[in-house]
Amino acid sequence: MNIKTTFYMKKTIIGMIDRAVDETGKSRTALIALLMKRVMKDHSRLARAHQSVRYQGALQKNCWRRWHITLCSRDYEQYLDMRKFFKLSVSFLVAYAVENHLDDLVDEIINGKQDDNYQYDCYFIVQKSDDSSISWKVVWGLPVNLTELTI
Numbered sequence: 001m002n003i004k005t006t007f008y009m010k011k012t013i014i015g016m017i018d019r020a021v022d023e024t025g026k027s028r029t030a031l032i033a034l035l036m037k038r039v040m041k042d043h044s045r046l047a048r049a050h051q052s053v054r055y056q057g058a059l060q061k062n063c064w065r066r067w068h069i070t071l072c073s074r075d076y077e078q079y080l081d082m083r084k085f086f087k088l089s090v091s092f093l094v095a096y097a098v099e100n101h102l103d104d105l106v107d108e109i110i111n112g113k114q115d116d117n118y119q120y121d122c123y124f125i126v127q128k129s130d131d132s133s134i135s136w137k138v139v140w141g142l143p144v145n146l147t148e149l150t151i
Contacts, residue, residue, distance in 0.1 A: 032097070036093065038101040040140050
């Protein structure tokens with residue numbers, strides 16, 4: 001299932017993504033998915049608790065553009081979880097990904113070192129509930145020891 005959503009992005013960030021689309025032949029959605037996988041690897045640096053969600057810094061109104069995109073439901077849910085754990089808006093996460101990872105990703109794609117062709121990493125939620133509580137475990141990637149998946 002696909003979900004239509006909107007990012008509010010700096011025009012410069014959209015331009016960088018569009019150039020990467022032209023250089024690599026990959027779709028915007030595929031590039032964003034590959035970039036967001038890299039952002040997940042930055043989790044130890046980005047994770048925050050007990051804070052409000054941060055948004056991109058203020059710029060003049062003509063520097064921004066609404067960007068409509070269709071994501072598969074799995075990616076959409078994962079990006080929402082990233083927003084929750086990193087306390088950054090999804091648009092901010094995409095901008096962060098572009099600024100910190102796009103050049104390396106494009107180089108890897110062009111030089112044939114990016115071979116996963118947007119293969120999906122494991123992402124799932126394990127739920128356990130009883131009469132007094134509900135527990136959720138969000139898993140990004142496949143644990144080496146699958147018994148760790150139980151709550």
